[in-house]
Amino acid sequence: MSNKGLPRHIGFIPDGNRRWALERELPKEAGYSFGIAPGLALYERCKQLGVDEVSVYGFTQDNTRRPSEQTERFRAACVEFATDIARRGASLLVVGDESSALFPPELRAFRRRQGEGMKVNFLVNYGWEWDLDGLREGGLRSGDVSRLDLVVRWGGGRRLSGFLPVQSVYADIYVVDAYWPDYERAHLEAALAWYRQQDRTLGG
């Protein structure tokens, strides 16, 4: 298979877990655990395609203002996802403010990249201001994350919501209307097909 036109680095914003749960008459916070299996499927597919690096939105410092039923569930879902992909051999880096009690202690070791496989940058208790504030002290706090070629967002929102603002400056943004727990491989294929058609001049 040719890699022509395959993005080197893809960002994923897995939005819509709560709306998915509400549609099923489940409590909002029940949605998060249904996002783990899709995440693993997406990870395996990217690895299979030969993508070099992926960045995944876990949760943000803003998200932690939500009710504790929600914050507990999304923290647990993030720990489960991260632990599983580390076990599967990902080269995992967790990017987020570990100085806060809201940062899951289980993930502290991954604030330095661990492992040798496909690079996965997982944003956990991440904040764009926290990230950029690093510039005041010499460099971005996400300095080990490379520039994004493509960002795929589920849940219909046409915005970045603070997702790696520096790495996203030239990224093509593809939006899937389906909610994240309804992830299908076809969503990724459609995003990649669309990406191949984009004209990228990078301003030149």
Add this chain to the structure above:
Amino acid sequence: MSNKGLPRHIGFIPDGNRRWALERELPKEAGYSFGIAPGLALYERCKQLGVDEVSVYGFTQDNTRRPSEQTERFRAACVEFATDIARRGASLLVVGDESSALFPPELRAFRRRQGEGMKVNFLVNYGWEWDLDGLREGGLRSGDVSRLDLVVRWGGGRRLSGFLPVQSVYADIYVVDAYWPDYERAHLEAALAWYRQQDRTLGG
């Protein structure tokens, strides 16, 4: 008229001037001058609607790597547009690196905001790195530009291309496939109608 759901601050990325010219068998650089009248029409419409602030992509430091036939023409078009909206009473701030020879000297006075009308931030010889580098010295170089609610891009590209990365973190992004010189008021109306339907949680 009710202002409910009207974005307070809108960003505009007027892309597609060169492709528009090529479609008409004109030289690429001929496209820029056809972008001025649409810009004035858009300015007047935003003022009429009661928008508080608009930010407009003029050209970037990356753009200045293009052939001189192009850089001369887009610089001239930017000067003409800026001069005209200042005359029309805009509260004009030009945001960009004025230390370079590529910054039009005619616009130097507008590196500090001038005028009392609708705020217009016009990005001229702007660079996202130049902007963020200000953080190393205390603050963004675009520090006088407020957070964007909506970004409208012409020319079909689904990306920000370095447009005010900090102010764009939560902006809804609306893409018009038409090239910028083919601007019609209906494009703006469609963007505003779409914006009113978006659910904005700002992460909370």
